[in-house]
Amino acid sequence: MRAAVVTVGDELLSGDTVDTNASWLCNRLDERGVSVERITTVPDRIADIARVINEYRAEYDAVLVTGGVGPTHDDMTMDGVATAFGREVVHSEAAEEWLVEHTDYAAADLTEGTTHLPAGARMLPNPEGVAPGAALDRVYVLPGVPGEMKAMFEEVAEEFEGDHTHVEVVRTAEPESALIDRIETVREEFDVTVGSYPGDDVRLKLTAGDPETAAAAAAWLRERVDPA
Incomplete structure (x- = not known):
């Protein structure tokens, strides 16, 4: 299994935040026999995210994207993924139901956009936070907060398997x-x-x-x- 890792965030490119997510993901994927062949960092821009995802999903068995997930103005990743697939970002009933059931939030308390995912995406629950992730075809979208990213990856880790070395x-x-x-x-x-x-x-x-x-x-x- 061949994979690419994409990290999203202006703060990574400016050096304000050190990108530890990519190295952690590469280590965990390597443990599962997955060959990571690309690590790319892109800014919080929908066009850049969509372009890289389209290129990598055509070339690799899996693409893992981390960062830019949530309802704030600079969280562009879900929009970028949706654009790559030619889809809209829509409200996810599964995400809302999971948050209401597993957190202290009521549906009315959730910030607008929290539960919006690319149409047709599978919701990935966030055991350590609020904003859900998503899986669409072979593209996995994870949060940028390291603790949340790690917990969410472990929920889907068994979906990544290759030739162990x-x-x-x-x-x-x-x-x-x-x-x-x-x-x-x-x-x-x-x-x-x-x-x-x-x-x-x-x-x-x-x-x-x-x-x-x-x-x-x-x-x-x-x-x-x-x-x-």
Whole structure:
């Protein structure tokens, strides 16, 4: 399963807010064997949201959108998703019923627009907040508030499944440039992909389709590099 993550918000692009949602989603999707191949941040503009969603839903098995969900003036995501599908944003009876049943709100207390979703979308309940999410075809719309986003994702996590991989990590004190020959060799000898991440030491991440291959490749490499 291949996926793309889209985060929405002017505050992300200005640097006022650090985007932790994308990294969290990528980690959870990776745990479920899903390959995330794009992370894109767009402003609170309907046209930009719709354009990116249309591009990605044509290319990937799933698109996860986070941010810009709610009834305020800058919450444009539901409108952008609806535009991408050529639909209207309409009142969701399911969203209203869920909020009345599971929160302290009465229908008359809800801010105008809170329960509006793209026509035909499945309502995703918000266990930690008010504004619901939505799923339409293979596009999932989640809130931007991290706690709400995480809780809502867990409600649909089982809908994301791919080929699980197995990872081993080898750390070395050698500089990255000195490791090129051994990285090439371990890739030739074993069916693994290798990521190289420099820092205080170099972290070599070996990924394989089964744990035995990953362990064997890591053992081979550990015998041939200086430990960190």
